[in-house]
Amino acid sequence: MNLLLLSPDDLINPQQAKIAGRQLQHIQQIYNSNVGDTLNIGLINGNMGNGTISYLGADHVIIDDIQLNTPPPPKLPITLLLALPRPKMLRRVFQTIATMGVSKLILINSYKVEKSFWQTPFLTTENITQQLLLGLEQAKDTVFPEVQFKKRFKPFVEDELPILCQSSQNYIAHLGDYLPCPSLPNQPITLAIGPEGGWIDYEVNKLTHLGFTPIQLGQRILRVETAVTALLTKLYY
């Protein structure tokens, strides 16, 4: 947690906040903070700055003199179409895309996504929000990425994707003898990343028909979370 990210509910007034729960624990146990210490503060979807601990108890901490004058870092202008990863990967994927600065994540179905993955409790709004929050607090960012689900591949690709991707450069990450992933800082991009077992030909064909260009990162097969980080880095960093 490099930033204490506050929700409007945490504010007593614009200069004062009362915090409990996980963030209190972190302030006590990881920061080892004391009264008088200054903390990096951000307001969800707002500015960043700092505040000073004026009270630190077992139940809550009070932060005073909150000044929020720094805008959050810019987002990457990317829409990530990600085949739903297996549940144990999901939490880290949400954290990673928030930390790296993705604007929009669309979790989509794919032939090699097991149906049971869509039932995981990690996909509740509450759990997703919690993981995105951790990712933003890591990066020092305040703005949540948008997250959507599309549980049916064909209707999404045929009916929604053509409009969604019409003003971006569009790529599909795929193993094989394709163009190396380019570097395109500041360009709006829609990038499709497949499931563990990869895309099937039908899916690649549907996306290339829409103008998605297959790209690759070399012969090593990366875990989904590593692939997401590597592709975002190559495109934007």
Place this chain on the structure above:
Amino acid sequence: MNLLLLSPDDLINPQQAKIAGRQLQHIQQIYNSNVGDTLNIGLINGNMGNGTISYLGADHVIIDDIQLNTPPPPKLPITLLLALPRPKMLRRVFQTIATMGVSKLILINSYKVEKSFWQTPFLTTENITQQLLLGLEQAKDTVFPEVQFKKRFKPFVEDELPILCQSSQNYIAHLGDYLPCPSLPNQPITLAIGPEGGWIDYEVNKLTHLGFTPIQLGQRILRVETAVTALLTKLYY
């Protein structure tokens, strides 16, 4: 597991292997394989190829007709000096550096590394080997990275590092107004990556004195595993 990585002990003869334990479970439960199926096979520190399941039982699987004619992918010519991450990060870091193709990892001490981190059971040879194996099986590689520990920063940097880094380009990843991380495919590099709280000035000065150039990846603060992936991608991919 995209490659079944065999140790010499698994071989009954050069064309036949007997496998039990985790790899057997994976073949049964994730691959759902049957007798007659072909598997991607590699021999630790050797070639890659395939083999055919000739027996599949509750206790073990027999793989026949093993042909290993493909060399493993080249390693990245990098020595990573990584401040020891907190234990819960370690397993994924070992997997990631093996998957990405790092040649040599040196875990070093740093002011902000908690002393207790050095006591974790994740640092036993057996546990490290297991995580590196998982990373190699993910990537389809057979060659283990070399892993070393240096528990004292100053003697390592003063006495050993000058020789170790004399024929590489040398960088220290650090937050701040530094050179963006360059792209240097195929170049021998020694790269130092700090702990969660970052390097202290003393450490940065010691390394820059040795000719390490500070580099950065932007203002977002990345988790250690994400930073490792992003820096390796930027340098080599």
